[in-house]
Amino acid sequence: MNKIADKQVICDVLLEHGRKDRDVMVLCSDSRGSASLTPFAQELPDQFVEVGIAEQNLVSIAAGLARCGKKTYAVSPASFLSTRSYEQCKVDVAYSGTNVKLIGISGGVSYGALGMSHHSAQDIAAMAAIPNMRVYLPSDRWQTKCLMEALLEDEEPAYIRVGRNAVEDVYGEEKISFKMNEATVVTEGDDLTFIACGELVKPAADAAAALREKGIFARVLDMYCLKPLDQESIIKAAKETKAIVTIEEHAPYGGLGAMVSQVVCQHCPRKVINLALPDAPVITGTSREVFDYYGLNAENLVKTAQKVLQDV
Amino acid sequence: MKNLKALAYQLREDAVEIIAAGKTGHIGGDMSIMEILTELYFEQMNVSPENWKDPDRDRFVLSKGHSMEAYYAVLAEKGFLDKEEVTANFSKFGSKYIGHPNNKLPGIEMNSGSLGHGLPTCVGMAIAGKKNQQSYRVYTVMGDGELAEGSVWEGAMAASHYHLDNLCAVVDRNRLQISGTTEEVMAQDDLHERFRSFGWHVIDVADGNDIDQLKEAFEEAKEKKGKPTVLIANTVKGKGSPVMENKAGWHHKVPNAEELQQIMQDLEERKEAALHE
Numbered sequence: 154m155n156k157i158a159d160k161q162v163i164c165d166v167l168l169e170h171g172r173k174d175r176d177v178m179v180l181c182s183d184s185r186g187s188a189s190l191t192p193f194a195q196e197l198p199d200q201f202v203e204v205g206i207a208e209q210n211l212v213s214i215a216a217g218l219a220r221c222g223k224k225t226y227a228v229s230p231a232s233f234l235s236t237r238s239y240e241q242c243k244v245d246v247a248y249s250g251t252n253v254k255l256i257g258i259s260g261g262v263s264y265g266a267l268g269m270s271h272h273s274a275q276d277i278a279a280m281a282a283i284p285n286m287r288v289y290l291p292s293d294r295w296q297t298k299c300l301m302e303a304l305l306e307d308e309e310p311a312y313i314r315v316g317r318n319a320v321e322d323v324y325g326e327e328k329i330s331f332k333m334n335e336a337t338v339v340t341e342g343d344d345l346t347f348i349a350c351g352e353l354v355k356p357a358a359d360a361a362a363a364l365r366e367k368g369i370f371a372r373v374l375d376m377y378c379l380k381p382l383d384q385e386s387i388i389k390a391a392k393e394t395k396a397i398v399t400i401e402e403h404a405p406y407g408g409l410g411a412m413v414s415q416v417v418c419q420h421c422p423r424k425v426i427n428l429a430l431p432d433a434p435v436i437t438g439t440s441r442e443v444f445d446y447y448g449l450n451a452e453n454l455v456k457t458a459q460k461v462l463q464d465v
Numbered sequence: 466m467k468n469l470k471a472l473a474y475q476l477r478e479d480a481v482e483i484i485a486a487g488k489t490g491h492i493g494g495d496m497s498i499m500e501i502l503t504e505l506y507f508e509q510m511n512v513s514p515e516n517w518k519d520p521d522r523d524r525f526v527l528s529k530g531h532s533m534e535a536y537y538a539v540l541a542e543k544g545f546l547d548k549e550e551v552t553a554n555f556s557k558f559g560s561k562y563i564g565h566p567n568n569k570l571p572g573i574e575m576n577s578g579s580l581g582h583g584l585p586t587c588v589g590m591a592i593a594g595k596k597n598q599q600s601y602r603v604y605t606v607m608g609d610g611e612l613a614e615g616s617v618w619e620g621a622m623a624a625s626h627y628h629l630d631n632l633c634a635v636v637d638r639n640r641l642q643i644s645g646t647t648e649e650v651m652a653q654d655d656l657h658e659r660f661r662s663f664g665w666h667v668i669d670v671a672d673g674n675d676i677d678q679l680k681e682a683f684e685e686a687k688e689k690k691g692k693p694t695v696l697i698a699n700t701v702k703g704k705g706s707p708v709m710e711n712k713a714g715w716h717h718k719v720p721n722a723e724e725l726q727q728i729m730q731d732l733e734e735r736k737e738a739a740l741h742e
Binding site: 178199202204205207209210213214215217218219220221222240248249250 | 568577579585589591596615619626
């Protein structure tokens with residue numbers, strides 16, 4: 154079982170690049186420990202800015218630094234970064250076009266029992282609705298590393314959400330295929346397609362493996378790039394398979410399911426089932442307990458797949 | 466025109482022409498900040514179309530972005546924009562000359578419009594200057610009504626925490642906002658003490674529409690080391706014509722033909738007076 158959280162990988166990548174490039178800067182809002190960024194702050198103190206518990210300030214200061222040539226990474230819990238600082242993300246980052254990468258840590262329901270104030274089940278919808286803002290939810294540490302390396306190469310705004318805890322690998326060091334802004338095909342299949350993002354890609358891959366035992370071949374698309382959405386692979390899946398099931402750690406509005414449905418309806422109508430968190434504060438529990446309660450797991454994906462294939 | 470007092474009135478005329486042509490604009494605040502912008506752009510700041518891409522240029526963010534017509538007049542006079550083109554297109558369908566700063570245009574660093582963004586972004590610019598050991602200075606102009614935004618104080622806190630003596634904020638203290646006086650809407654008469662308690666060096670500019678007083682204050686700010694400086698510039702909203710001076714209703718009023726004629730006449734008279742002072 155992997156013990157390395159995605160945020161740890163983010164710190165490692167930023168440290169590696171920060172050592173070579175003095176313009177790489179990290180900002181935290183009293184969140185360096187939560188973000189696993191203490192090593193960065195200790196080794197490169199001159200490239201680290203602490204703003205205190207002030208997420209609006211975090212984003213605006215990052216934008217000002219970026220306007221003066223810095224490559225800035227503003228890191229804060231996803232719940233606060235995406236909604237408390239929403240206007241700063243919209244105006245100072247996206248609208249002003251500053252090179253700020255917004256890293257939302259402990260995203261989705263990672264904070265478990267801390268309640269709805271700490272959950273970010275709206276961030277995909279909120280961030281994707283901003284012009285000039287990209288949205289990424291990597292699925293494991295290997296993809297997170299590839300994504301961070303790619304983001305370091307460009308100068309455009311982006312929002313990235315990762316979870317709090319280490320998650321099981323979907324890929325491996327040698328077996329990861331990554332193309333920027335293209336969904337990764339985790340498993341090939343022609344019966345139906347699972348489209349997943351973030352931590353729910355792994356259950357989708359597990360469900361596909363279980364279905365294979367039953368003679369059902371599910372394609373699994375890792376849609377880590379919510380925006381720009383890889384429409385081509387969605388249309389291809391709609392054309393080549395009989396149904397689509399989406400699964401996401403997000404509210405049922407404006408997330409992956411809504412985006413996929415929009416594309417499918419317009420280009421190749423096909424049955425789409427969306428599995429998501431409810432439109433309500435989620436039940437108290439760990440991520441796993443919450444996922445299981447709402448059927449965001451491999452078992453329910455298997456059931457859903459079997460049912461939808463009977464219906465279509 | 467090196468006579469900055471007269472220039473400020475000329476630029477007011479330009480701003481009023483832009484407003485009249487576009488049939489929209491925030492005329493009251495445009496008029497109150499004109500000496501502040503004039504002193505900054507034609508005396509204090511090292512920024513021009515020639516050095517616009519230079520990393521060492523001074524930085525400016527118009528935090529009270531709705532005073533855009535004043536800013537258009539200044540940017541045009543400075544050579545960043547063409548005054549006739551701005552006037553002909555301001556607020557028209559498809560125009561790039563909108564009612565708030567847009568950094569797709571030369572001379573503009575950051576987009577604003579929503580209040581309370583300028584100071585925090587300037588904190589970032591000032592930290593960058595310190596990190597890079599560059600000597601540029603960073604300026605922002607905020608409205609006094611704007612100070613009710615909490616994000617202003619987040620920025621104020623960080624500016625003193627990081628000892629940003631390369632940062633100078635100006636408060637356009639005209640004491641009026643859209644709904645009435647600032648003291649009625651959200652009182653702030655201990656403003657100087659508020660900034661001092663946040664660790665700032667505070668300079669009161671008794672007449673914030675006086676070029677000489679502003680010059681003296683900006684020079685003092687440059688000399689102050691170890692902390693950021695704020696100028697509380699006591700200005701007159703609608704400055705330049707009795708038609709609109711100190712009247713909250715002129716926050717974003719467009720003058721009718723008669724008012725326009727009177728305003729332009731008043732501005733011209735004050736410009737002439739300044740030229741012969």
